[in-house]
Amino acid sequence: MSLILVALINASIFSIGGIGQDMSVFRTPFLDVFKSARIEFTLKPEFNILNKGSDFRSKFSTNPFNLNLAVPVTKGFVFGLGNRERFSQSFDVFFDRDALEMHVEGEGGIEEIYVNLNNNFGIGEIAFRGSYLFGNATEIWNYYIADYYNVDTFLYKYSGKIFCGGIQLKFVSVSYEFAGDIEWEKQNSDTTIDLPSRLSVGLHPEIFGGKVNFLFEHAFWPGDNEDYISPTRFKVSFIKKRFAVGYRYNPWYLKDVNEHGLDFSLNIPIQRLGLITLNLGCSLRNKESLREINVSPEIKLTIHEIFARRRQ
């Protein structure tokens, strides 16, 4: 069984369109690191169930480990470094219409390596992040007509950049992502696309002995790109002690694709090491009558107490 699961490395079916599934929504440049260094390792497998009418089909995907490192340097400055997937172009879909059957598999996407330079000034944090974007994607189109079989392969190569800056005070944060572009090498042509600027506004009041995070996000796709819409998203979460629960509304930049999600988090402190965060994300994506149910249990190991002891 596990072999079958590992063999099917796919993500959302909607990542067929555009430049794939945007994996960076609701992401701000703030590090929230004050005294000790921190290293985070994250694994986020995904289970997707496709549904249309009474038909179901399931898929599995797993992102490789993501790394996030944050190190206080001096005078409130914090240096950060990490990687994560920016756009996923992995998918797996079968097609059966009249005489033609197809099996189309996509794999890969656009990765991101980022560097943060933030400053904690007591009542808040100023953040700046620069990211290098890179990656490869492959699409294999298998065609079947009667007993005949043929195949096409598309290869894409990406490289680009994007920047983000922001300020966070006690109850409010604002960040803006800008100047993003990607050079896109295709088999028959090369092109450069501008990534959307993105404005994020956060409110973080303390209520009922916990903390509520509201995050509003609007992406501004460049006006000359008629294929994509500029969505407004929001996310609200409540954090109390070691527990967190949240709701997110994420309309995609691809037309007619909407996503509603719920997140549940539990922080488990580990003595003399740091923290394990277990996050269960569930979401429902839909486009007309096509639905995709996504379940993504995330495991994050945060190591910070080791560094705190050394500093002492």
Added chain:
Amino acid sequence: MKKCNLLLILLFLYCNKLPIGEEELDLRGDFDAYDIELPVFNTFTEYNKYACLGGSSNLIVGKNEEYESRILLKFDFPDSTYQGLDEIKLILKRNDNFHRDTINFSIHLVNVDFEENGANWYQRTNSEWWENEGGDFQEDSIRAGEIAGDSLIIEFNYIELEEIMAADGMIMIPEDTGFVYFYSDEGGNAPQFIIEKNEVVSPIPLDVDCHIVTGTEPFFTDDWIGSGMPYRNYAKFVLDSVLIDKKAVYADLTFEREDYFVMRDSIEIVIRELLEPIDDFNTTTGPLIALEKFAADDTLFSIDIAKHIQRIIEYPDSNFGIFIIFSPENYDIANLKIISGSHSLRVGYIAPPEER
């Protein structure tokens, strides 16, 4: 039991191939499938009666109303004088992959030098010709006999050994109809010339082993495929403009058999496309387009040549046609005569997907 059910449900969900979400692919193109039959431009046969068969895995002796094949052998005797020998013999091992005929043969000494990769029915080297087609040899045979078993063992005496050493080689000639296939050096079981003295066996190194073939020359418009005497069937189809910018999923080339001569159970047919306008048998061809194995007595042959059609879709000026060929062309003596006008080519195509 409940765990088992859960596993079965998960297995079903993960393994099924339901086309859920197939409409998402419409973002990348219009995927209706069509097919079309391409008209034949022309077909005919090119052949090479000067083919050299020194690289064959077999040594073939035999003849019928269409072909005659003779074996040329030459051994490199290191010593000019042999005395006190117990046994002198030539051994050829039969290749069981071919039907067994029993035939009579004779061995003659060859008067002139010849080359393994230069000898054919007409030439003894790449630049020199036999005085007599089929080899220049002594009229009187040095040995004659019948080939019947798994191997042929011919014993010689001292006088014959002296003659063999003095000659430029030997030729084995069929005396009646039928064909026998022996392994050649390239086939891994080379002919052996053995000298035995005081129970010590000394093999004589093999210098040259090959066979030379003559066969029927087809009329220009005949559609033949052949090996030994290699025939290449040329076919060219007219590209329909409806295929421009399309993706050929399949291109089913079919033709029907009129007659055949094959001494094994199966044949392999390959397709090579021409890289320049047809000139002769040796017109430059590209890499393999298709390879299919068929039963020797099949009557209808079907080969997918989508690679060729896709290439001429992308480069319409490169439609120089294809060669239909036996593979390999030097392995045996065989032919397949195709019914004229039976070539047809049906192409299934779609509009190709767009890139992201």
